[in-house]
Amino acid sequence: MLSIDAVRKEFPLLAERTIDDARVVYLDSGNTSQKPRRVIDAMTEFMETTYAPINRSSYRLAGEATDAYEGGRKAVARLINAPSADEVIFTKNASEALNLVAMAWGRTNLSAGDVVVLTEMEHHANIVPWQMLAQERGIEIRWIGLTDDGQLDLSNLDELLDGAKVLAFTAMSNVLGTLPPTQLLCSAAHAVGALAVVDACQYVPHNVTDVQAWDADLVAFSSHKMCGPTGIGMLWGKMELLDAMPPFLGGGNMIDTVTFEGFTTAPVPAKFEAGTPPIVEAVGLTAAVEFLEELGMANVRQHEMALTRYALDTLNERFGDDITIYGPDNVEVRGGVFSFAFRDLHPHDVSQVLDETNVCVRAGHHCAKPLMKTLGVQSTTRASVYLYNDEADIDALADGLEGATDIFGL
Amino acid sequence: MSGLEDLYREIILDHYRTPRNRGELDTPPATKVDGHNPLCGDEISVYLMVEDAENGDDAIVTDIKIGGQGCSISQSSASMMTNAVIGKRVGDVRAVSRKFKSLMGIENVDLQAGDDEVDLEDLEALQGVVKFPVRIKCAVLGWNTLSSALDEALDPAE
Structure with a gap:
């Protein structure tokens, strides 16, 4: 059990910041997510005591900085049960x-006519790069659709995967909270010889992650x-x-040697980390x-899970038909993300009213415009919880929604 | 909730609940331009009829209709905009647009002589939006789309 009062004290913004008192x-x-004090302190302390370039200079301080940076790689490998820290590549973002x-x-590996399978609940980050490839070389993109309650419709999975070279999917929808069966999907991809790419952006912060149990190929x-x-x-990965992939970006750190004629690459992970990496960030x-x-x-x-159950029950009990919460009701297969439509109010207006009582939610398409089309909406209001939220936060959300009713006179 | 009352004034809510000049016009003869707010996904369509387009600034906006979906601010602003431009000279419509954008605190509005005299009427009610910078783009979405529609109506070749 988490003690949320104790957890919240670790987050300066949540513990100390006030707006309108x-x-x-x-x-x-x-x-x-918000940042705990120890992350902020670790970054500050590193810059005050240990900051230096990594992988370049031979003085002791640079060695300490390199060790600190590589410590980030080891920590991440532990968190996702990766077999080796060298398989963790640091990028700018997911x-x-x-x-x-x-x-x-x-x-x-892909040329004209090759098939990449995505799901209709992907974030733009797992759509647009593939669409860029489609424009560049004419690959075909197929889409796994959704059931009425916002889970993946896997009834025609075999058909969609037939001849596919890649299956790229989210391990947790950033809009619906849905947790697709990651292990099953990785194994289905492998059964047809396809690469299993997992967008675990929403998953890793909220769940026990084991990339080996998933048997995924690449996880972002x-x-x-x-x-x-x-x-x-x-x-x-x-x-x-x-090892077999060519580099992505070229520059310092990613090379073995460079001549007037060309270059050879450094071993993984350096091969994919061109230029000075986010050193301080790795320490944080x-x-x-x-x-x-x-x-x-x-x-x-x-x-x-408990908070998700509380939120679904509270919002549905207090607002009944006036609220439509998208995604599955079963908290076994959903995380703490609640996208909803409230009466016929526009999400911008809902979030504006909620902001009056300092309730911070997102209004919009959540970088998942194709999913909005599937849901038949233009945008939604989305509340999403984390380890520092509690039932009082959900109550504040519900109270704020009552306020919206008052203002718009509905 | 003083800030919110400033934002959601009664006249704004009235235009939101009962938007004026919603619908479509046949294209041609009307011009249709779609506007998007990429951040929130709001979409608006402006259907514009301009009579004697060859007269440039002296041409007359004879009809305008608004389609699409959006929040109370973008919808009410577009609704009030239709009332403010029907029957006006194109040159006067552009002046109202400049004055309105300047009310919204938009930088780089090239105000011209005479713009000070423009009466924004109901649109003045939207000045509360300035206190909520994130919403300014909602308020000007319809106007930016109208500007494109005017350009297209006056010079269809472009």
Whole structure:
């Protein structure tokens, strides 16, 4: 069990920031999470005591900085049960990690007519890089549709995967909260010889992650959604795949040697880390992972399941037919993300009214416009919870929605 | 909730609940331009009829209709916009547009002589939006789309 009061004290913004003399009710962690004090301190302390370039200079300080940076890689590998820390590549964010896959692996292995299978609940980050490849070389994109309750419709999976070279899918929808059967999908992809690419951006911060149990090939996720800093994302991949892939970006650090005639690449992971990487951010990320390990990801998931149940029940009981919450009702297969339509109010107006009581939610298409089309809406209001939220936050959301009714005179 | 009352004034809510000049016009003869707000996904369509387009600024906006979906601010702003431009000279419509954008605090509005005299009437009610910078793009979505529609109506070749 998590003690939310104790957890919240670790987050300066949640513990101390007030707007109009009231605390902030942060329900936008699907967007980005708040940062605990120890992450902020770790980054500051590193810059005050240990900051230096990595992998370049031979003085002792540079060695310490390199060790600190590589510590981030080890921490991330532990968190997702990767066989080797060298399989963890640091990128700018999860979007860059997915672009790396589409560009480095895709450009090498896909040609006109090849099939990439996506799902209708993907974030733009796992759609557009593949569409860029489709424009560039005429690959075909197929879509796994949705059931009425917002789960993947796998009834025609065999047909969709027939002849596919890639299955790229989210492990948790950023709009519906849906948790697709990741292991099953990876195995279905492998059965037809396709690559299994997982967008685990929403999944890793909220669940116990085991990339080996999934038997995924490539997994993208980000630091800033799991209490770490912005500016650093991760791609984990099986070493033999990463080894065989050409580099994505060229520059310093990623080479073995450069001559007037050409270059050879450094071994993985350096091969995919051109230029000075996010050094300070890797240090902050290490502190974030240690924080999550202390809490225990199983406890985080359990807390969020209970909170998700409470939120679904509270919102449905208080607003009945006036609210439509998208996604599955079964918390076994959904995380703490609630996209909803409230009466006939526009999400912009809903979030504006909620902001009056410091309830922070996202209004819009959530970078998933194709999914909006499937749902038959233009946009939704989305509340998303994390390890620092509790039932009082859900109550504040519900109270805020009552306020919207008053203002718009409905 | 003083800030919100400033944003959601009664006249704005009235235009939101009962939008004026909603619908479509046949194209041609009307011009249709779609506008998007990429951040929130709002979409608006402006159908514009301009008579004697060859007269440039002296041509007359004879009809306008609004389609699409959006929040209370973008919808009410577009609704009020239709009332403000029907029957007006194109040159005067552009002046109202400049004055309105300047009310919204939009930078780089090239105000011209005489714009000060423009009466924004109901549109003045939207000045509360300025306190909510995120919503300014909602308020000007219809106007930006109208500007494109005017350009297209006056110079269809472009």
